[in-house]
Amino acid sequence: MSESTLNLGNVILVANHLVKTYRQRSGKFGFGTTLVKALDDVSISLREGSTLAVVGESGSGKSTLARCLLQLQPLDSGEVFFDGQDLAKLDGASLRAARKNLQMVFQDPFASLNPRMRVGQIVGEGLLIHGLGSGVEQQQKVIAMLKRVGLTEADMQKYPHEFSGGQRQRIGIARALVLKPKVVVCDEPVSALDVSIQAQILLLLKELQVEMGLSYIFISHDLRVVRHIADDIVVMNQGKVVEQGSVVDIYQQPKHEYTRNLLAAIPGKKMANA
Amino acid sequence: MTVTTALLQLEHVSIALKKTPSRLLVNNVSFAIEAGKTTCVVGESGSGKSLTALSVMGLLSKQLQLITGKVLFNDGDAGVQDLTLLDAESLRKIRGAKIAMIFQEPMTSLNPVLTVGYQIGESLTTHLGLKGDALKIKIASLLEMVGIPPSRANSYPDELSGGQRQRVMIAMSIACEPRLLIADEPTTALDVTVQAQILKLLDALKTRMNMGMLFITHDFGVVADIADNVVVMFRGEIVEAGTKDQVLNNPQHPYTKALLACVPDAEGKKPLKPIDYAWLPENEVAQNVQVAL
Numbered sequence: 162m163s164e165s166t167l168n169l170g171n172v173i174l175v176a177n178h179l180v181k182t183y184r185q186r187s188g189k190f191g192f193g194t195t196l197v198k199a200l201d202d203v204s205i206s207l208r209e210g211s212t213l214a215v216v217g218e219s220g221s222g223k224s225t226l227a228r229c230l231l232q233l234q235p236l237d238s239g240e241v242f243f244d245g246q247d248l249a250k251l252d253g254a255s256l257r258a259a260r261k262n263l264q265m266v267f268q269d270p271f272a273s274l275n276p277r278m279r280v281g282q283i284v285g286e287g288l289l290i291h292g293l294g295s296g297v298e299q300q301q302k303v304i305a306m307l308k309r310v311g312l313t314e315a316d317m318q319k320y321p322h323e324f325s326g327g328q329r330q331r332i333g334i335a336r337a338l339v340l341k342p343k344v345v346v347c348d349e350p351v352s353a354l355d356v357s358i359q360a361q362i363l364l365l366l367k368e369l370q371v372e373m374g375l376s377y378i379f380i381s382h383d384l385r386v387v388r389h390i391a392d393d394i395v396v397m398n399q400g401k402v403v404e405q406g407s408v409v410d411i412y413q414q415p416k417h418e419y420t421r422n423l424l425a426a427i428p429g430k431k432m433a434n435a
Numbered sequence: 436m437t438v439t440t441a442l443l444q445l446e447h448v449s450i451a452l453k454k455t456p457s458r459l460l461v462n463n464v465s466f467a468i469e470a471g472k473t474t475c476v477v478g479e480s481g482s483g484k485s486l487t488a489l490s491v492m493g494l495l496s497k498q499l500q501l502i503t504g505k506v507l508f509n510d511g512d513a514g515v516q517d518l519t520l521l522d523a524e525s526l527r528k529i530r531g532a533k534i535a536m537i538f539q540e541p542m543t544s545l546n547p548v549l550t551v552g553y554q555i556g557e558s559l560t561t562h563l564g565l566k567g568d569a570l571k572i573k574i575a576s577l578l579e580m581v582g583i584p585p586s587r588a589n590s591y592p593d594e595l596s597g598g599q600r601q602r603v604m605i606a607m608s609i610a611c612e613p614r615l616l617i618a619d620e621p622t623t624a625l626d627v628t629v630q631a632q633i634l635k636l637l638d639a640l641k642t643r644m645n646m647g648m649l650f651i652t653h654d655f656g657v658v659a660d661i662a663d664n665v666v667v668m669f670r671g672e673i674v675e676a677g678t679k680d681q682v683l684n685n686p687q688h689p690y691t692k693a694l695l696a697c698v699p700d701a702e703g704k705k706p707l708k709p710i711d712y713a714w715l716p717e718n719e720v721a722q723n724v725q726v727a728l
Contacts, residue, residue, distance in 0.1 A: 218626045218627075218628055218629070219596075219597065219626050220596070325480075326480070355479045355480050355653045356653055356654050356655070356656075356694075356697060356698055357479050357653070357693075357694055357697050357709075357710040358479075358710070359697070359699070360697040360699065360707050360708055360709045360710065361709040361710070363699075363707055364707055364709055367707075382626045382627055383627060384627065384701060385656065385698075385699040385700065385701050386699055388699065388700070388701055388702070389699050389707045412701070412702075422628060423627065423628060424701070425631070426627045426628040426630065426631035427627060427656070427701045428627070428630065428631065428634070428654060428656035428657045428659065428660050429654075429655060429656025429657070429658075429659040429660065429698065429700075429701075
């Protein structure tokens, strides 16, 4: 199972044969149960310093994949190798320690920030939990990170509701990156934002990737966005990987019908290339 | 008053908070919508595009007021009337029957404790007085029209997917065959594939029923797919208006250009660019100061 980890030296995260099944109540009064396969034998690998995009419609299992990679949800079976250890087999304490290097940026910037915490606390919480540095050092790290994502020191004292959607997503990114992680899972980080703000956030993510040597897993349903940020793509449909390959291959020679449908659905096909 | 053939004509509409009437949230907005045509209003969040749409329906919240302006609606038999002057009673007769609206979030705009069939039927009963079997048949045909099996009429909104819910919203809005359909970001919350289906459906319905459509969006990609005419709004004002071809292929205003430039393309040829505000007078001054320093 681990031959792929051994062969490719520069692979940072490998997931093999992930399976996750949900029970759904069905039938009259919900007495019956049906099993929904959210992940059906999914295997992916993330190269160091690159961006792997996972695309698919809602219900295709891409968010489940994101959560299962970070063990935010237990897997039914399968293994996730990061840094030489199988995350699926770690106990609570070692998993928490490993998560210092595995961070996540969530989809909805309005729901993923605690409205009763100040921005400084939100961004600094990870440092506190992992006990990195003294209080003063933590403060300085938070300030530096906020500045890096385009916010100011004064913003530390504010609450999330005082910010716009784009700014909140910057806070979410700062929270994930202040720990200097190696892998960041971005679950639809720009879908809730205006098109005009999307580009700013994508560029910020790209810059930070180069600066901090990050590897991204980028979950999205928008193939226009993916084209600009990803190196490799995994296309998912109904819990299965239907196609994977480099960005250029997938966009120019989509092999699977589902991929072709996704590409055909991109809005603005009629738009002249201005 | 000008004699117009337009279905809807907004003239010098300005909206402000009651508390601060001097600060206009929508400033002197005028445009027209013709029957059987789609006018897209494009802008970022906060540009006043939703407020403009709400003012047409007379649905502005209590804290807001229409400072000036006319909303002239060509009601066929009843002739042209200014919607801003109508009382609540007459407005109710127009809403849902002559002008219908689709809201952004299909998840939150449907009532979770009523079946979708009932919700579609509501306006039919109110405006057309349909009852019993006639109502059921009409609801079934509407569901079929938007591509949902008629047997789903007894389903509750939570039993439907996001795309299906938006289809139900569309079925509700076209139930009384309105002359004007206002769609406020109807596809923003949806997946690309579902978005493409919904856009196609709206376009087909518009042609079939010869509706005028006011379509609000922030995505120029969607505009390219559906619009006949385009109105670009920025900070409450219209900065550019014209046909789709003019605005997309030959944009005049720097804001339109900036907004177009930040739409990512599927080919990846265009470099990703954040929105550029350098053309704003205040930024130009700032730049000059920097240069001088």
